[in-house]
Amino acid sequence: REMDADHNRCVITLAGEREPIQEAAIRGAGKAAELIDLNTHQGAHPRMGAADVVPFIPIEGVSIEDCVAMARHVGSEIWKRFQIPVYLYEAAAATPERQNLENIRRGQFEGIRAEIATNPARKPDFGDLRVHPTAGATVVGARKFLIAYNVFLNTPDVDIAKKVAKAVRASSGGMSFVKGAGFLVRGMAQVSMNLTDFEQTPIARVFEMVKREAARYGAAPVSSEIVGLIPKKSLEQAAEWFLQVENFDSLLVLENRLAAVMGGKMAVGGLRAGVEPFVEQLAAPTATPGGGSASAASGAMAAGLANMVASMSRGKKAYVQYERELSDAIARLSQLREELKAAIDADAESYNSVMKAYRQAKQSADGNEMIQLALKQATSIPLSVAEKAHAVAQIVEQLKPITNPNMKSDLTTATALAHAATTGALANVEINLESLSDLNFVAEVRQKASSFSVPSMVRP
CATH class of the missing domain: 1.20.120.680 (Formiminotetrahydrofolate cyclodeaminase monomer, up-and-down helical bundle)
Structure with missing residues (x-):
């Protein structure tokens, strides 16, 4: 769980089997509706719902198609149980325009509340043409792992952060798979980013781009932060990038090597030990x-x-x-x-x-x-x-x-x-x-x- 007072926002990460995760997401949206009133809520980060965004992400044993099915089920249930309208985004989106979260959240709670009944583009995927009076509307979808990554600059000038974010993000000609905005957080300009495909655009390259663009305005990064959880592979990529390791391989990391051994990749009994259970399951009647x-x-x-x-x-x-x-x-x-x-x-x-x-x-x-x-x-x-x-x-x-x-x-x-x-x-x-x-x-x-x-x- 990650909480931030300036953004006035909480990021909660859940991992588990499909059925429990679906139910947890549904109940979590209901609890958020009980506790949060968007009529009085204020924060630096855009929002349209008490439970703002609920993405399902395949980690192991599930496909993106499975996550799409989960998203649609959860979206339907959130409307049925709590009367909160739901929009589907990313891989679960019904139309190309709704693949991008920014398109759905444009105008935030107040803007959607004013337009939902009259603007056909605002029609939710689940629910009536009205927002919940206090909980707004929720966005549910399926996507790859997203890294929420923020870089703090040594200046309180938020305009610099906004200029850097514009140069870095894909929508304005920057780096692919990067979304970004500038905020003032803890008295420092912050370049707030979402990296939607860290394998295509690694986190280390993004940091270097922010550093270079900030230098144009006489600023420099003083620190960065990760919000929520992050795949280990992305940090390994950063280590390989900055250390310029010629022979880097994930199995050079001691913990990875031990995990591979314990997991059966090099277990006692050789390679056969790793594949035999699956082959025997195929052979079973x-x-x-x-x-x-x-x-x-x-x-x-x-x-x-x-x-x-x-x-x-x-x-x-x-x-x-x-x-x-x-x-x-x-x-x-x-x-x-x-x-x-x-x-x-x-x-x-x-x-x-x-x-x-x-x-x-x-x-x-x-x-x-x-x-x-x-x-x-x-x-x-x-x-x-x-x-x-x-x-x-x-x-x-x-x-x-x-x-x-x-x-x-x-x-x-x-x-x-x-x-x-x-x-x-x-x-x-x-x-x-x-x-x-x-x-x-x-x-x-x-x-x-x-x-x-x-x-x-x-x-x-």
């Missing part, structure tokens, strides 16, 4: 995990192999001219690997949800609708796996001419695994489509799936 989970695992392994080859070529003299391409490939492969690993469980759980819908349909008048909805969700996950595995295969092809040729067999294996993942995932998509009655949805999915073509044979 149960419906899950099945081909969908195996496809996701295959795609994750493909991304892992490609990442290894790129990492072992980056930094070597023979490939120094490809440093940028290799770094970009490593960042993208890391992201794809994590998303594909999350899909292993997500696919199995979506199948279980379909089976649950079939059972519940027998006692519900809306039974068929429940089944169709569950099937659509179960279709979206393998479709996403196919898309990601296809992306891995494309990156592998790009790596072949710019990496060590002695590792070509590893890239050939990565290609074969990626193609297997795509083929298996698309087979799961097709079998779900056969049970769907929404012909428009079926046609759209098949058209998208057709773009992930797989060669009939993979050669070195």
Whole structure:
């Protein structure tokens, strides 16, 4: 939990399983509505609701699609239980305009209260055309990990912070995946930023940009702060950046190495000990995990192999001219690997949800609708796996001419695994489509799936 008197705002981070987290978010919004009256609330940070923003973020064992479903459920429940209108944003947004939080929150509580009944652009995704009289409206969504990062300058001149923020943020031509504003906090000018994709725009680069822009006005950073939690990887990136470590690898960090050993990556029994439980689950006489989970695992392994080859070529003299391409490939492969690993469980759980819908349909008048909805969700996950595995295969092809040729067999294996993942995932998509009655949805999915073509044979 993070609290700030100047912003008059509290950031609470929750982590856990899906059902408890959903309920905690719903109840948290209700408690905020009890305690906070926006008619009297004042603070430096923009706000439109007592529970202002509720983002769901995939960390492990869930996909962004799962988080979208969670966001929609929570948004619906917040309206039903507390009569607080809800807007969906980022990956959960119903329209492109609402992907950006600033577009929704423009005008803050007072502006939305004045316009919600008359401006069609202000219509909430859940709820009537009115704000809650004291709690306003809430924004719920799904997104990647966001780092809330603030830099304090050695000046009380808030105009300098605003100029620096304008130069740094993406919306005014600055750095991609950076949002920023200037505030006066504790008597110092503060450049307040949200980093929406730290793998694409690392925190160290952002700090350097702020430092450079502040120098134009005779100012300099005196400190910085992180609000909420931050992925360990982002700090490792900063260490690599500032220390200029040539051979940096996450496993050079003692605690990471120990965690890998304890987690089974190098456990007693060798590599087999790490993979055997999953293989045995596949072999068990149960419906899950099945081909969908195996496809996701295959795609994750493909991304892992490609990442290894790129990492072992980056930094070597023979490939120094490809440093940028290799770094970009490593960042993208890391992201794809994590998303594909999350899909292993997500696919199995979506199948279980379909089976649950079939059972519940027998006692519900809306039974068929429940089944169709569950099937659509179960279709979206393998479709996403196919898309990601296809992306891995494309990156592998790009790596072949710019990496060590002695590792070509590893890239050939990565290609074969990626193609297997795509083929298996698309087979799961097709079998779900056969049970769907929404012909428009079926046609759209098949058209998208057709773009992930797989060669009939993979050669070195």
